[in-house]
Amino acid sequence: DAKTTQPTSMDCAEGRAANLPCNHSTISGNEYVYWYRQIHSQGPQYIIHGLKNNETNEMASLIITEDRKSSTLILPHATLRDTAVYYCIVRPFGTGANSKLTFGKGITLSVRP
Amino acid sequence: GAGVSQSPRYKVAKRGQDVALRCDPISGHVSLFWYQQALGQGPEFLTYFQNEAQLDKSGLPSDRFFAERPEGSVSTLKIQRTQQEDSAVYLCASLSSGGTYEQYFGPGTRLTVT
Numbered sequence: 001d002a003k004t005t006q007p008t009s010m011d012c013a014e015g016r017a018a019n020l021p022c023n024h025s026t027i028s029g030n031e032y033v034y035w036y037r038q039i040h041s042q043g044p045q046y047i048i049h050g051l052k053n054n055e056t057n058e059m060a061s062l063i064i065t066e067d068r069k070s071s072t073l074i075l076p077h078a079t080l081r082d083t084a085v086y087y088c089i090v091r092p093f094g095t096g097a098n099s100k101l102t103f104g105k106g107i108t109l110s111v112r113p
Numbered sequence: 114g115a116g117v118s119q120s121p122r123y124k125v126a127k128r129g130q131d132v133a134l135r136c137d138p139i140s141g142h143v144s145l146f147w148y149q150q151a152l153g154q155g156p157e158f159l160t161y162f163q164n165e166a167q168l169d170k171s172g173l174p175s176d177r178f179f180a181e182r183p184e185g186s187v188s189t190l191k192i193q194r195t196q197q198e199d200s201a202v203y204l205c206a207s208l209s210s211g212g213t214y215e216q217y218f219g220p221g222t223r224l225t226v227t
Contacts, residue, residue, distance in 0.1 A: 034215075043117070043204050043218030044156065087155060094214055095144050097169040101206075101216060103148075103155030 003027065004088045004104055011110040018075040020107055022088030025069040032093050033064060035073045037084040038106070044087065047073065051093075078111045085109075115139070117219035119205050125225045126195045134190045134222045136205030144208035146216060147180055147190050151201045159203075162188060195226045 005023045012018040024033060032051050036044040048055055048062045050071070055062045061074040075082055085106040092098045118137045126132050138145050143164055148156035149172075159178065161169040164185035173180070177196075182188040192199055202223050206216040 041220075043206070043220050044216075045218070046213065046215035049213060049215070085155075095208055095210055096163070097161045099144065099208060099214065099216075100146060100158045100161055100169065100172075101148075101156070102158065105153075105155050 003090050003102065006086075006088055006104060006107040008105070009108040009110065011112055012078050014080060014111050014113050015077055018078040018082065018109055018111070020073040020075075020086050020088075020109065021070065022073070023070045024088070024090050027068050027090050028092075030092050031090045033062065033068075033071050034089045034091060034101070035060070035062065036087045036089065036101070036103075037082075038087070039081075039084045044103075047086075075109075078109075080111050080113065083109060083111045117205055117207055117217050119203075119219035119222050121222060122220060123223050123225075125227060128195060128197060128226055130195055131191065131193045132195055132224065134192075134203050134224070136188045136190070136219060138186065138188070138205070138207030139209075139217055140186075141210075142207035142217075143185075143210055145182060145188050146206045146208070147188070148204040148206065149174075149201045150204055150221070156204050159190070192224075195224075197226050200224055200226045 034049040035047040038044045064071045087106040145162040147159040150156040158172040162182045202221040
């Protein structure tokens with residue numbers, strides 16, 4: 001079973017920020033929060049990951065609460081191409097069998113013109 | 114550089130037929146994963162390779178599913194005597210061995226069993 005819970009869906013207007021929440025109340029001390037997204041008919045794509053500090057890259061920002069029990073993925077200026085299913089996943093850092101990803105159902109983000 | 118490629122992209126099989134799905138990972142990636150994604154669901158783990166060694170096959174749903182990676186690069190997922198419940202997208206991913214340790218996914222093979 002996935003160790004995260006996400007709303008089923010949300011939408012936002014093009015050009016506005018999209019804030020996608022995730023709960024991971026049972027996260028372990030050695031587990032990171034990873035976000036992937038899956039555009040229709042494509043394989044999942046890595047977005048960002050973090051342990052306890054806020055992270056930012058060219059795609060998004062990740063805000064993790066101090067108790068690490070929840071996080072928010074922020075797409076600062078959503079475009080129509082950001083319409084996808086977004087998965088929040090917790091997993092140990094590194095390689096090996098423990099690095100397998102446990103996906104839930106994700107959250108479907110619909111960006112409207 | 115080239116990403117993960119999978120072939121065929123689409124496969125239609127009659128129930129009872131055997132199928133073989135191929136994955137070409139990113140060159141140099143030691144770790145390789147297979148996932149199964151049913152319609153409307155998130156991907157589910159099937160099996161994991163480190164080089165040629167299959168270290169985790171706990172997700173394979175039955176003994177009709179078999180995966181191999183004989184030379185530690187290309188991998189093949191074989192399904193024997195296909196059933197309708199095997200209809201799904203089969204995704205392959207290879208893992209970077211540094212940096213973000215992110216998994217790079219192929220486009221998947223959509224298998225339809227009729």
